[in-house]
Amino acid sequence: MAKSEKEMGMLRDHLAKHQLKLTRQRELILDAFLKQEHITAEEMYHQLAKKDPHLGLATIYRTLNLFCEAGLAQARHFGTQTQYDNISHKGHHDHLICTGCGKIVEFENCEIEKLQEEVATRNGFTITTHRLELYGLCSRCRH
Amino acid sequence: MAKSEKEMGMLRDHLAKHQLKLTRQRELILDAFLKQEHITAEEMYHQLAKKDPHLGLATIYRTLNLFCEAGLAQARHFGTQTQYDNISHKGHHDHLICTGCGKIVEFENCEIEKLQEEVATRNGFTITTHRLELYGLCSRCRH
DNA sequence: ACCTTCTTGAGACGATTTATCAATTTCAAT
DNA sequence: ATTGAAATTGATAAATCGTCTCAAGAAGGT
Incomplete structure (x- = not known):
């Protein structure tokens, strides 16, 4: 988590600007998200099931959409699913x-x-x- | 319909190659499709409701997907819906x-x-x- | 016209995402 | 540290979009 200061800062900024709160779940999801180039909500749900078995899928969707609004992620519809791209990764292939x-x-x-x-x-x-x-x-x- | 000879030809070719049949519905949908730059299945469903109130939504989906296979259309996911782009009429964009x-x-x-x-x-x-x-x-x- | 095969329409179904809501957590003001 | 208003969560219901199913109907070769 130490190396994602910039992204955590962006999230804090967005939360402060919109009277939102920093929760354990949001930190957990940000942490996992920053390790990916792109991920679906479902994939993250399964990844995080080990760390927090009670983390709900709806929370992941809400949080990934929050990341989009905060400028950390970008949603991209591919096939039937939505991919959430990590904007800080720029490896275009x-x-x-x-x-x-x-x-x-x-x-x-x-x-x-x-x-x-x-x-x-x-x-x-x-x-x-x-x-x-x-x-x-x-x-x-x-x- | 007279002006879409080329596209109708492409469709006939594809149908012939795959043992498929040319139906009234497929002609109707092609006709409407060629007038658009891009359209969703739902939009076409409402457009064609006047001409053929019994035309089913499933038929429109099936036919637009057929057009993709025949090289007349290209599916593109945007937002929650699928846009079907007309690539043969106005050139690829x-x-x-x-x-x-x-x-x-x-x-x-x-x-x-x-x-x-x-x-x-x-x-x-x-x-x-x-x-x-x-x-x-x-x-x-x-x- | 016949007969096989493909297509249709209607609704059921499946997958993905969002909405609902009571219980819980955050966080700023005491 | 405690309080309390406001935001968040988790579980599930509901909505959305597109495909599948299947009996009835249409197409097209012979």
């Missing part, structure tokens, strides 16, 4: 996905990211995160 | 999404697409489609 065999290749491309920034700026946006997925056939599946 | 107010700005960027092709080629992939979403705050929500 995009994906090449083969629709034939399901193979996934991760890549990073600074030039693309730069162009994304340009598009965003041109439209008055400030990007916090992005998602890029390329679908196609890998060399083996192309026949 | 990517999205800038404000996480504050939900505003969506569509854009197209040839340079980004060219770089995507390069990444794909470098990895032996042939891209058939892609999805690019930039999440952030619009000028108004940034305060």
